Amino acid sequence: EAQVTQNPRYLITVTGKKLTVTCSQNMNHEYMSWYRQDPGLGLRQIYYSMNVEVTDKGDVPEGYKVSRKEKRNFPLILESPSPNQTSLYFCASSFGGQTREYNEQFFGPGTRLTVL
Amino acid sequence: EDQVTQSPEALRLQEGESSSLNCSYTVSGLRGLFWYRQDPGKGPEFLFTLYSAGEEKEKERLKATLTKKESFLHITAPKPEDSATYLCAVQASGTYKYIFGTGTRLKVLA
Numbered sequence: 763e764a765q766v767t768q769n770p771r772y773l774i775t776v777t778g779k780k781l782t783v784t785c786s787q788n789m790n791h792e793y794m795s796w797y798r799q800d801p802g803l804g805l806r807q808i809y810y811s812m813n814v815e816v817t818d819k820g821d822v823p824e825g826y827k828v829s830r831k832e833k834r835n836f837p838l839i840l841e842s843p844s845p846n847q848t849s850l851y852f853c854a855s856s857f858g859g860q861t862r863e864y865n866e867q868f869f870g871p872g873t874r875l876t877v878l
Numbered sequence: 879e880d881q882v883t884q885s886p887e888a889l890r891l892q893e894g895e896s897s898s899l900n901c902s903y904t905v906s907g908l909r910g911l912f913w914y915r916q917d918p919g920k921g922p923e924f925l926f927t928l929y930s931a932g933e934e935k936e937k938e939r940l941k942a943t944l945t946k947k948e949s950f951l952h953i954t955a956p957k958p959e960d961s962a963t964y965l966c967a968v969q970a971s972g973t974y975k976y977i978f979g980t981g982t983r984l985k986v987l988a
Binding site for chain 2: 818
């Protein structure tokens with residue numbers, strides 16, 4: 763089944779404790795992205811990756827890191843989480859930005875993160 | 879600054895009562911405009927992509943249209959299962975970033 767998977771689905775942590783949220787897709791997509799969703803603010807893009815080793819900032823990159831060492835994986839790293847990073851996080855993937863017909867994104871199920 | 883505004887924030891319809899959702903956008907050149915549906919606790923699900931003014935796409939009871947400044951998602955004779963949050967997003971020319979609106983929460987009553 764074609765899908766985007768995220769782990770963990772739920773995470774409660776404390777301020778300053780480094781964490782990684784994994785994202786994996788099995789559709790051979792070139793483009794991958796991370797979003798956070800907050801009430802009243804909608805979906806905001808954190809980082810995106812056009813292909814392996816190519817990443818760029820979205821609108822809210824502060825406090826986050828990403829890496830794209832393999833085409834299928836795009837982990838989100840919070841090196842020193844703070845309470846304002848409490849949010850619902852979504853990973854998404856698509857065939858890429860070069861050919862417009864393949865710009866639809868497929869989203870993962872979400873990771874609900876609470877930072878105390 | 880690229881921006882997407884959706885209205886109304888929330889909409890309640892009776893089953894069979896047709897209506898439209900609005901997505902206004904400001905971008906320096908449009909690569910594409912996207913509509914997604916999001917059910918509570920789930921990730922957004924793709925509905926349509928529109929690329930140029932005048933373009934229209936349909937899927938079951940949904941029809942999306944695009945002008946140079948806005949897009950409409952028309953819902954014809956909605957059913958309770960159409961209840962969801964509908965999200966609009968744009969991708970500007972020369973960039974691979976996506977800008978999402980805050981969505982319209984649709985509730986269809988039986």
